[in-house]
Structure formats: C-alpha cells, structure tokens
Amino acid sequence: MSEKKEDVRFEKFGTVSFTRTTRVNNFIDHLENDKVMYTHCKTCGAKFFPPRADCAGCLSSDMEWCEVSGTGKLVSYSQLQYAPVGFEADVPYSIALLDYGEYQVFGRLTGDLDLADVKIGMPMTTVVNELSNGQLNFIFKKA
C-alpha cells in the first residue's frame, strides 16, 4: 500500500516558510499563476485575508477563491535594518499593511521604492513577487 504524499506546497511561501501543510494550499498555486487571492465564504459572504479554510462566523467551510484586485490604502509600514535568522540577505526591507476596505493585507513594500515617496494613505496594489531564493511572496507597489 503506498502512502499518500504529504502536500507541502505552502513551504514555498515567503523567504522562510514556517508552515508545512494548510488547507489553503491552493494559495500557492494562485501565486504561481501570478494572482494573490483571498477566500470568500459562500454561505455568509464574509471575505478573508489572510485566506481561511473555515468561517468562524457561520462555521461553513464552503469557500471560493477571489482575486485581491484594485488598490488598497497604505495603513502603515516600517523599514527593517536588522532581520531575524534566515532573513539577513533581504535587509533592508519594509513590512506594511494595506487596507482594501472589506479586508486588509499584510506584506512587504516593493524594494525599489524610495521611502521619501511613501505616505500613509497612499493607494497601492498587491502583486506576486519571486524572491532570489526561488520562494514566492507578494509585495505592494505604488498604484
């Protein structure tokens, strides 16, 4: 009897992933297709970023994937001059939060942005990014 192979697609998320398995593994397939997706509860209509497999509001697990599209407003950001173990090669980089109204997205600012041009409240878009170590994440660009 052959054992079912473990689905560890999520190991590809971010510079270092700390999660092997998750029921929202398809997020990685969407990233590979150049799409950042959120989940939408088909039962009660709630929208989730980060994507969830289960809705705590109505207890449904009937979700569909929808694309994070349009622009979000920059809520805040910070540029790191030190990094935790495993992220040293990325320094300096900026983490940030975008508000899309019905949900918010936590990620990184694109590295080619001059921080002097970054203003809280500015519109930005979320795009897929391939890291130098072959991993995938998403970054925020000026709209």
Place this chain on the structure above:
Amino acid sequence: MGKVAIIGVGQSKFVRNYPGSIRELAFEGFKEAITDAGITAKDIDASILCSAPEYDKQRSPAAVVAEYLGLNPQPTFYVESLCSSSSMGLKMAYAMVASGVHDAVAVIGLQKMSEISSAESQERMGRGADIQWESPFGTMMPAYYAMHAQAHMDKYGTTLEDLAAIRVKASTYGQINDRAVFRKAITQDMFADPKNRMSDPVSSPLRVGDCCANADGTSCLIVVSEERAKSLCKKPVWILGVGAASASVNLAGRDRLHGLKAAEQAAQQAYAMAGVGPKDIDVAEVHDCFTIAEILAYEALGFAEPGGAKELIRGKETYKEGSIPVNVDGGLLSKGHPIGATGGSQVRSIVLQLRGEAGDIQVKDPQIGLVHNIGGVGIYGNVTILGNE
C-alpha cells in the same frame, strides 16, 4: 467572591547573562517573595509558572521549578501569554483564590533569554505573531511596534523627540534602580547625534534608544485570600481589578494601528471591576517594551485623550512629581524585559509603592496603582488595578 491580596513580592536583578539554570533563577524571586510575606513553601497551596517557550530547552518548566522551590506535592501549571504571561498568571491566581479553590498561590514569572543569540531571540519573538502569514515576510517585534509608531505619528503628530523623551524619563529612574540591566543616563542629544548608538535605526522610525533590552530575570507574587492576608500581613495590597483581552494576531485583523484595542478593552474591564477611573490612579507601571508602547498606553488607559499622550510627556506629567507618575522604576526600557518575569516585576513595583516602601522612587502617598502589561504586539492585553483598601 472574597477579596484577594498580594502579601509578598520578589524579583531578581535583571541581567544580560544569568550564570545559572532556570530553576536557580526562579529561586531568587521566590525566596524574596516568601520572605517578604513571612511564610514558607508549605504555606503555598499551588504555584503557577509564567514564561514564554523556546528560550531554554526545558519542556513543562512548572514542574522543575516547583520541585526546586519545595512546592511538591502542591499542584503547579504553566501560563503563557508572551510578554504578559505573569499578569495572566496573576489573573489565574486571583480566580483560584477568589473562588475558594486555593488560599495561597505563588505566581512565578521567569525568562532566561541569554541561552540563545539576539538574532535567534528576534526570530522567536517574530514567531510570537502569525507564523503562517506574517513571519515569512521577516517580521520582528520592533518592526511591528514601529508600524504603530509610524501610524501614531502620522495621525496625531507625535514626534521622534516625544519618543526619545520617554526613554530619557526611563533612564532618569533606571539609573537609581539596582535591579535594572541598563543604568546609564540617556539624553535627547544622544538621539540627535548620528554617531551615538542610541540613534542607530532598528526599524523605522524606531532607533536603538527606543527599544528595551533582552534580559534574564524572575519575579514572584504571593497571592492569598482575605482571611489569610489579615492573619499574615500588616500591609496587604488588594487586587481590585483584573482586566484581560485578546486581539487578532495578524495585523490584517486590526481596526487601528495607532492604538492597541486589547489594552483599551482590558483597561475598561479593570476600571469597571475596581469601580475607579483613570483619574483615581496615583501611580502606574505600563508596558514600555518600546518608547511608542508607553505613548500608546497613556491613551489606552485614559491618562490622555487619543493623540494627547505627547502632551503628557512634554509636560513631564508622568515623572515622579507629575500628575500621573508612570514607570518610575525605569520601566522595561531600563530594567530590561525578561518576557515571563516582566508583569510580576511591574506588579512588585506598584505593591512597594502602595506600601510606601519604594525608597528613592516613592510617589507621595499613593492609594491606587495600575499595571498595564501587553503580550506580543497587542495580541494580549492585561490591566491590573491594586489598592490599599
């Protein structure tokens, strides 16, 4: 439910590298607390160990600590809410004593952070966040608080000088606290001097001087019933309110970054339970892991209106002689922040103030004190109110 008192407090020196094991570290605070209470280990009905995991290698540390302190066969267990673990432990002790399950509980806070490197420590602390969706971006605690600082500065006009002023105040008192890890004087000029280490950027807009240091340390609180307090203690300090709240781990789930909602909710609960308001507080300890965190605390606790924290520090109202003295023991910024021990250390400072035993940092005749202790970046909020009556 009956009244609940704290009759003994203890704390080790907070140091960069404690030359002993975690059980030996725990002994230092416990010995001081039971000596302070005038009791022995046999008088303790249960113990609670409060720390954050993965700094040392001991699994289930409550058991080894209880054994070493002579607390077998009494029940012991572990409480963890990151940096607010020992405030959460105090709330558990309060519940056990108020309900009559136990009469005397020891709340032992502990952290030996020096067993791992600073970068490893940042990685562990970064994982005190959402490891699935945030940590893969390379997060760490200073960066999360820096995002709050950026948002607060943008919304309310709080300045880098205001943040530095918090650190200057902390150092004023840290210099005279012989249990603190950082005891040097810090001035605004140091933040303005690009050659001074205090001005080195860590995570914009926070600089080295805006951040507290890791430390090894322990704290211990002896929590007892009203009957036990009256028979054992001349100056029991009563627990009047124990507020606690939680918030979304991922910042994507927060409705604001210019404040910590869990802290605001914990404060409202604690005030309601104690039947007091912000104006009744005579002395406070707040969770200043970063300078911005103290600014946020002033507003969460109602010491200032939203956006008004900068005026409090500019007017030196939170100095010892001010209208609401805050962190006159030097705060986490001076004492250092041994995660699990921090809340107990804050409570100890307030207990000593209320007893009139705070020495050089004694505030004039305080009757009601408050402790604000935050776990993670506002994931856990704990506010405790203590009083002489």
